[in-house]
């Protein structure tokens with residue numbers, strides 16, 4: 001593995017138990033993501049993409065194996081250290097925006113700074129500056145219901161940046177957006193990469209590949225090669241068209 005990886009997983013595994021059923025969402029995954037790169041994770045529904053991203057972000061814990069981010073081993077941290085790690089190191093962007101509906105755009109952006117000891121006046125100004133950076137200075141005092149999907153996702157991007165994290169994790173950030181808004185979110189993420197952050201994006205959207213410095217293909221919780229991935233997708237297409245023909 002690369003010695004200078006910013007993220008490194010070693011034999012990472014996440015198993016879910018549902019009654020008698022056991023699901024291996026992430027199975028023996030060893031990957032390395034160099035610093036200041038733009039990694040795209042692709043895989044079909046259920047292949048473990050969100051589970052992996054949650055593990056990398058310290059939002060969930062592995063069943064076994066190791067995760068190092070910026071030299072720190074997440075699996076060894078207690079809840080407090082993990083919370084501090086998330087706040088300092090990770091900006092998370094979700095498919096469904098996850099904004100607090102009772103708060104304005106500015107309050108949503110400011111929210112993760114609440115626990116950092118930064119004075120209120122400075123926090124408010126930083127939230128407004130970030131909203132300006134994502135092109136929403138005119139919408140700072142609107143609530144999420146008064147914003148379009150693309151605008152809500154811009155607020156979520158600004159919120160992810162508020163504590164100036166070196167790592168941005170995005171889980172299908174364009175999944176709920178129309179083509180044009182989706183593309184402008186991709187461009188925002190690409191700018192974050194160019195400004196020196198490490199960006200990891202889960203997507204079904206092949207347009208994202210043009211921004212990627214590396215692509216990780218997942219099938220059933222395993223990393224596979226591009227060839228294996230394409231072969232599996234082609235098989236899935238054939239299966240589907242056979243199903244349709246028999247209808």
Ligand SMILES: Nc1ncnc2c1ncn2[C@@H]1O[C@H](COP(=O)(O)OP(=O)(O)OP(=O)(O)O)[C@@H](O)[C@H]1O
Pocket residue numbers: 016017018023024025043044045046047048049050051052
């Ligand atoms: N909390 C959970 N409890 C039980 N099983 C889960 C849980 N979360 C995920 N799984 C299972 O783990 C597997 C991987 O799920 P995951 O959400 O990571 O997939 P995904 O690749 O993000 O899919 P999608 O593209 O549909 O979002 C799935 O089979 C899913 O049913």
Ligand SMILES: [Mg+2]
Pocket residue numbers: 049050051171
């Ligand atoms: Mg998912």
